Amino acid sequence: MKTRWIAATTFFSFAAVAEPVEIPQLSPALKPHHAVDYRRGAFEIMGWHFKQMGAMLKGELPFDKAKFTKGAEMVSLMSYVPLEGFVKGTGIGEEKYSEAKHNIWKNFPDFNEKMLSLQKEAKSLAEISKTGDESTIKKQFENTSKTCKTCHDEYRDRQQH
Numbered sequence: 001m002k003t004r005w006i007a008a009t010t011f012f013s014f015a016a017v018a019e020p021v022e023i024p025q026l027s028p029a030l031k032p033h034h035a036v037d038y039r040r041g042a043f044e045i046m047g048w049h050f051k052q053m054g055a056m057l058k059g060e061l062p063f064d065k066a067k068f069t070k071g072a073e074m075v076s077l078m079s080y081v082p083l084e085g086f087v088k089g090t091g092i093g094e095e096k097y098s099e100a101k102h103n104i105w106k107n108f109p110d111f112n113e114k115m116l117s118l119q120k121e122a123k124s125l126a127e128i129s130k131t132g133d134e135s136t137i138k139k140q141f142e143n144t145s146k147t148c149k150t151c152h153d154e155y156r157d158r159q160q161h
């Protein structure tokens with residue numbers, strides 16, 4: 001009996017881990033260009049703050065902890081936005097302004113994982129920026145920045161719009 005219970009719980013815990021990652025579906029209330037606008041809007045907001053935060057850490061702007069924290073919180077909040085906008089049929093050549101490579105939809109579980117790691121690192125940056133010293137903050141800023149870059153290298157192709 002006990003063995004059976006263990007077998008069942010083992011099965012269900014593996015089943016939970018193996019849950020497939022769903023490619024988001026476009027709501028019938030929206031058009032494909034809305035998905036591109038939506039995700040690009042979130043990335044623009046992240047970039048707006050991230051660039052200013054980077055400039056503070058490089059000493060190009062004075063380090064203002066309150067402003068830095070506010071930026072980090074905004075980046076963290078925005079990091080939850082784009083994934084929903086990566087619906088099929090909105091890659092480069094399919095939608096104007098798209099910079100999304102088509103391998104996003106071929107490797108969606110990997111892409112999803114990379115977005116989740118941005119969320120994790122950005123959340124940690126927002127937390128650390130409240131209490132940490134500048135060098136600790138800088139280290140976490142670099143960890144967060146790496147998650148942007150890793151994903152861009154594989155899944156973004158900058159276009160001349």
Ligand code: ASC
Nearest residue numbers: 046047050051145146148149
């Ligand atoms: C930005 C921006 C990105 C990221 C990336 C981080 O400000 O526009 O794409 O930061 O450069 O490595």
